[in-house]
Amino acid sequence: MSAVIETDGLGKRYRRQWALTDCTLSVPAGHVVGLVGPNGAGKTTLLSLATGLLAPTAGTIAVLGGTPAAGPAQLARVGFLAQDAPVYAGLPVADHLKLGARLNPGWDAGLARGRVDRLDLDPGQKAGTLSGGQRAQLALTLAVAKRPELLLLDEPVASLDPLARREFLADLMEAVAEQDLSVVLSSHLVADLERVCDYLIVLVGSRVRVAGPVDELLAAHHLLSGPRRDPDKLPDGLEVISASHTDVQTTLLVRTSGPVLDPAWTMSEIGLEDLVLAYMSQAAGRRRRDSHHHLEVQK
Amino acid sequence: MIEFHLDARSGVAPYRQLIHQVRHALRLGLLREGDQLPKVKDVVAGLAINPNTVLKAYRELEYEGLAAARPGIGTFVTGTLDGGSLAAHGPLRRDLARWLARARRAGLDDESIEALFASTFRSASEEDIA
């Protein structure tokens, strides 16, 4: 399967800060990809680069084999739903659909109308008076009815109540099943994405920390607990993501492809949320160490 | 047509849960040979899960010989599960009810009954394997 998003050393800088650094990804098609990270990690930046709303400062990005926003054909293949689902407040729902029909040669009017009917949206209602969930659904309709190959969503459920969130995701999954879409959706909460994502990218502090299919990642990461070890004398050959020590016990989160043979360690599985949290704390720890190093050098 | 449900906190992978529910339905006679399994898009619309999860479950059922996909139409049940004839269920259920009554008369509470059953079941299974 070809890659829907392919980046090589991709970076984006605003004034003096790098919002995205050295991002190299090859996201396969046919997945629902979860882009997870704390606020400010660079998720919106990565998605904006993929849609062509931003241009890279460094590196390259190819989406569906083409340059983002290079022309009408490329724009037709990628759908985007921005954070908080902006819509034209003064335009009624029906006019939004007309906008989609006029500006997209690939517009599926039947699909759009069907969705609006199913969602019980009043075509004459001004979009500014819709609820958050309804706005998100309208924006999703606009993105999906142009029949793209790839759908990018920036924190689509962050401001929705639990029911609206569930309905939105169910709706999205139905569209994925029907239209054979690839999806990338970002969130700062893993819980939102656990049900729907089968590929994960963790973005912390403008860098990609880990990326891969969810079941492979879960199979490759293990929680090891055993008698306390000296923090400097941890076993070689294990990629330690995070470690915590009490006076009697050491717990490690490791990434490994083979089994851990040392019988002193008890191995157990880890859930997606804990996995992501471990990578986030690893990144925070590195930042703290770096800033310490800077302070020492300054002395 | 059966309807799937998901226990997000059970620790069992979603696709496994779907497989279990199909097998359970087969055992109970809710699904018979020739019945259509729910369409992928309907399952994901109801559960808000990844379509690939459903596809993985259906593929595994196909591999086990319990279902077959007909492209463009859907996935259909092709096999049965040997759960013993349903006729055997009736007497077994009555025996179990009598045993439960005896356990209660002996003073066992719910937890003890479950623990007793689980450990006996486990050791009996191990004996079978060995």
Add this chain to the structure above:
Amino acid sequence: MIWLTWRQFRVQALTAATALAAFAILLAATGPHLASLYAASGITGCHGGSCVAAPVAFLNQLQATSPYPIVYLLGIALILVAPAITGIFWGAPLIARELETRTFTLAWNQSITRTRWLVVKLTLTGLAAMAVIEALSLMYAWWADPIGKATGLGASTSVFNGGRFSSLIFATHGITPLGYAAFAFALGTAAGALIRRTVPAMAVTLAIFAAAQIAMPLGVRPHLIPPDRTIATIESVDLDFGSLTATVVPGQPGAWLISSGAINAAGQPVSNLPAACQAAFSGPKPSSPGPCLESRGYREAITYEPASRYWPLQWIETGIFLALALALAGFCFWWLGRRRT
């Protein structure tokens, strides 16, 4: 895209159409009577002395007849202010509103490029602005034509005192309104793109455009074509009462008198009446100090543009503003293409 431009522009378009219609009705209601007053004034077909008296009488009569002075001034004010209004309300929100409300994520992710989006929006809305303002100007020019003819013959009153070269009249007649409209609109759009917020962009557009509107007649217009200079006798220039400035350019009917001042026999500029000639001016029956100045060898130095330069100046000024508008539009395209935010 044309539909979308219209749909987003609907309210502004209807507002402009209503204003245009209301003004047209006002002009249509008062125009015919103005024309009949003019026909009765005897200005057409006048010759010699009557060509001085008739226009003055006509204008005086007009000034005393309501609502003509008000409509006259209203028209000028409207045409002066209209470009600023379209710049602020049509230009500034064009890009800024999309950025502010984040609807650009919707607009620029449909199957058309940003460039095409901007081309259609800029062109259609800009042309609409130019058309509306030029329509205002043409309607008004038709209505005020009699007044222009009267002032063209040198007559003036306190209200109707602008010849076609005067600051207010030059900018509201001919084709200059087109240039101002295009410039204000492009300025608004560029400000919106740069500042990214509608209200601050409106303020900046207003400030810059107003400055340009003031700077042009004061400092720039006189130099668009290097003016002619001449030295004339005091008598021939018909000194303005109580000053040393000329009121006509001798031998140049309809010319634009830019500046004038007296020079003494040695050729040095003089700003005050010499003491010797002040006697003629003060006293129970003041008379012109002209003969007194002449006898002392005083003359008048005049800077002017001949009447024939009216249309060249119109074209140059319009051309400058159109060029600025195009440059600002080009800036918008470049700014959008940079894709920084």
